[in-house]
Amino acid sequence: MIALMILLKMQKKQDREADVEKLQQRDYSSLKDASLLRFLVDMRGADVDDRQLRDDLMTMLIAGHETTAAVLTWSIFLLAQNPTKMRKAQAEIDSVLIDGAITAEKLKKLEYIRLIIVEALRLYPQPPLLIRRSLRPDKLPGGYNGAKEGYEIPAGTDIFLSIYNLHRSPYFWDSPNEFEPERFTVPKKDENIEGWAGFDPDRSPGAMYPNEIIADFAFLPFGGGPRKCVGDQFALLESTVALALLLQKFDVELRGSPDEVEMVTGATIHTKNGLWCRLRKRT
Numbered sequence: 503m504i505a506l507m508i509l510l511k512m513q514k515k516q517d518r519e520a521d522v523e524k525l526q527q528r529d530y531s532s533l534k535d536a537s538l539l540r541f542l543v544d545m546r547g548a549d550v551d552d553r554q555l556r557d558d559l560m561t562m563l564i565a566g567h568e569t570t571a572a573v574l575t576w577s578i579f580l581l582a583q584n585p586t587k588m589r590k591a592q593a594e595i596d597s598v599l600i601d602g603a604i605t606a607e608k609l610k611k612l613e614y615i616r617l618i619i620v621e622a623l624r625l626y627p628q629p630p631l632l633i634r635r636s637l638r639p640d641k642l643p644g645g646y647n648g649a650k651e652g653y654e655i656p657a658g659t660d661i662f663l664s665i666y667n668l669h670r671s672p673y674f675w676d677s678p679n680e681f682e683p684e685r686f687t688v689p690k691k692d693e694n695i696e697g698w699a700g701f702d703p704d705r706s707p708g709a710m711y712p713n714e715i716i717a718d719f720a721f722l723p724f725g726g727g728p729r730k731c732v733g734d735q736f737a738l739l740e741s742t743v744a745l746a747l748l749l750q751k752f753d754v755e756l757r758g759s760p761d762e763v764e765m766v767t768g769a770t771i772h773t774k775n776g777l778w779c780r781l782r783k784r785t
């Protein structure tokens with residue numbers, strides 16, 4: 503943290519010497535010290551205090567780093583227990599990444615890899631809880647099997663939405679605890695669940711992943727509404743590249759039983775003692 507504060511001071515000092523218009527037109531690709539911190543300092547201007555900058559940086563680190571690390575961990579955990587699905591993923595990778603570097607075009611074609619990642623987010627949502635505080639008194643609808651008259655919410659109430667439970671609810675999902683990336687390719691009717699419109703990919707044509715609109719908010723891998731994740735597309739691309747490059751080169755097995763990999767929850771769901779694997783180079 504001290505190192506971070508020193509870095510902040512150095513970056514802010516440089517800004518005082520630059521003029522504002524030049525800052526706004528700054529070409530980051532040609533900058534010697536291009537970094538997220540540099541960008542935040544530029545955009546926030548000289549008035550912002552160190553605490554705010556530190557908080558912004560921590561938000562980006564936690565929001566963008568822990569979450570992506572967690573989804574990759576659980577994707578590997580699930581694949582290692584499902585060798586048939588791992589081979590299916592590798593067949594897709596082998597047919598798409600034939601030679602040369604990964605390009606945007608090739609990435610688009612790694613559809614099964616993306617489904618694996620979002621299925622891992624269904625089973626292990628990051629974060630597992632979304633939290634809201636009501637600013638005004640409100641009334642929430644009772645929902646399916648809930649109180650007919652709905653729920654009064656006094657001002658100042660903290661509301662915890664368990665996305666973990668929503669994503670494993672038998673109302674919305676067949677075999678909810680099973681790892682089944684293929685489930686997202688099939689539309690699902692509303693199953694007479696009052697207030698739910700079912701799962702319909704036609705609701706968001708061309709979407710990069712089965713999003714909250716397609717699932718009518720039964721699936722919130724990146725949240726929804728005004729506070730939805732700003733990094734969803736980037737996160738999915740980044741995770742696809744990482745997972746594809748790993749599976750292209752290695753077969754992965756768990757070292758030990760899956761039950762030994764205990765979940766610990768906080769801002770994200772992570773493993774208690776890491777995910778110990780045996781990697782075998784593919785021939």
Ligand code: HEM
Pocket residue numbers: 561562565566567569570573623628629632633722723724725726728729730731732733734736737738741
């Ligand atoms: C797999 C990776 C990721 C997952 C699962 C994820 C998930 C989420 C979720 C569920 C929210 C909504 C939180 C809420 O409603 O309270 C959120 C917000 C946010 N995410 Fe992500 N995220 C990921 C990656 C990223 C990346 C890579 C970045 C930045 C580059 C990022 C930046 C943010 C920010 C800044 C917010 C707050 C948006 C706001 O409140 O206006 N996330 N993320």
